[in-house]
Amino acid sequence: MTSDRTARKFPLALGRLGGASVTTAKMTAARGAAGPALIRPQRHVAAAHADAGRRATAAGLGLDSADVRARMVGRLRAEGVVHPQVLAAFAAVPRHLFVDPGLATQAYEDTSLPIGHGQTISKPSVVARMLELLFGTERAGAAGDLGAVLEIGTGCGYQAALLAQLGKRVVSVERLKPLHDKARELLAPLRNSRLRLVFDDGMRGHPPGAPYDSIIAAAGGDEIPQAWLDQLAVGGRLVSPVQQRGAGQVLVVVDRHADRYTRSVYEAVKFVPLKSGLSG
Numbered sequence: 001m002t003s004d005r006t007a008r009k010f011p012l013a014l015g016r017l018g019g020a021s022v023t024t025a026k027m028t029a030a031r032g033a034a035g036p037a038l039i040r041p042q043r044h045v046a047a048a049h050a051d052a053g054r055r056a057t058a059a060g061l062g063l064d065s066a067d068v069r070a071r072m073v074g075r076l077r078a079e080g081v082v083h084p085q086v087l088a089a090f091a092a093v094p095r096h097l098f099v100d101p102g103l104a105t106q107a108y109e110d111t112s113l114p115i116g117h118g119q120t121i122s123k124p125s126v127v128a129r130m131l132e133l134l135f136g137t138e139r140a141g142a143a144g145d146l147g148a149v150l151e152i153g154t155g156c157g158y159q160a161a162l163l164a165q166l167g168k169r170v171v172s173v174e175r176l177k178p179l180h181d182k183a184r185e186l187l188a189p190l191r192n193s194r195l196r197l198v199f200d201d202g203m204r205g206h207p208p209g210a211p212y213d214s215i216i217a218a219a220g221g222d223e224i225p226q227a228w229l230d231q232l233a234v235g236g237r238l239v240s241p242v243q244q245r246g247a248g249q250v251l252v253v254v255d256r257h258a259d260r261y262t263r264s265v266y267e268a269v270k271f272v273p274l275k276s277g278l279s280g
C-alpha cells in the first residue's frame, strides 16, 4: 500500500498537515496558536502576542518539519513496527499539535503525555502496536485498510487522526466533554462523513455505525463491554486494554468469527481506566 493511495482516500490528505498547507494553518489556528496572519483584530493584544510567541517557539524548534516525524518513525521501525501504512500514518500526523504547547518539545519522544482532565495521549509505540494488531485480520490484510473503525476514548484526537488515515470510516467516542470539544477543534479539517466524533459513554459503543471491522479502546476496564462484542463485524477484530484481576492491565485481542469469538492476551500495558457515564 502506498501513501499515494492513502492520500487519494481522503480529500484533506493528512500527509500535507506537516507542511505549510492550509490544513496545518487551520489546525494550528484551532488550538489557538495563531501566526501573525491569523491574529483576529478583536482579540486582546497580549493573548494574540502570547499565541504568536508559542507558534514561533514551535516553528523555531522545527516541530512542523516532516524530518522530526520521520525520526520518530525510524525509532518505531527500530522497535519492530513494520506495517507500511501504520508507519506512513505516524509520518503524516503532527503529534505536537495535539499536546499542550509546553509539552510540544516532548511530542516526538516515545512517551505518554498529559492532555488534561487526568487523561493522557498514549505512547506512540503502544499505539503503533495496537494498530498493527488491527491490521492482522484476513479482511484488513486483503483490503489494505481497517474498514469501519470504532475508537473508544478520543482524548485529544491524535489516534483518531491516525485512524482517519487507515480506516474507510471512523467513529470516535469520548465521555469527557472538554476533551471531545478540543478534539472537535483540532480535527475540524478532517471531520467529514468519514470521521465522526461522538460525545457519549463509549461503553455502549456506537450502534448507529455498527458493525465495525476494527474496534480500538484507549481506556481499559475489568471486562470488554458486551456492546463492543455485539458491534464487531464477523471477520473483525477488537483491541483493548483489560484489567486482569491481580495481574495488572494487558492488551487483549478479540476476533469475531461466523460462529464464535476468540480471545488472545498480549503484553502488559498501562492505560487510563474505562469509566462509565458522561462528564461535562
Ligand code: SAH
Residues within 6 Å of the ligand: 115, 119, 120, 121, 122, 152, 153, 154, 155, 156, 157, 158, 159, 160, 173, 174, 175, 176, 179, 200, 201, 202, 203, 218, 219, 272, 273, 274, 275, 276, 277
Ligand atoms: N486516543 C486518545 C487517548 C486518550 S486517553 C488520544 O490519542 O489522545 C483515553 C480516553 O478514554 C480519555 O480521554 C478518557 O476520557 C476516555 N474514556 C474513558 N472511558 C470512556 C468511555 N466509557 N467512553 C468514552 N471515552 C472514555
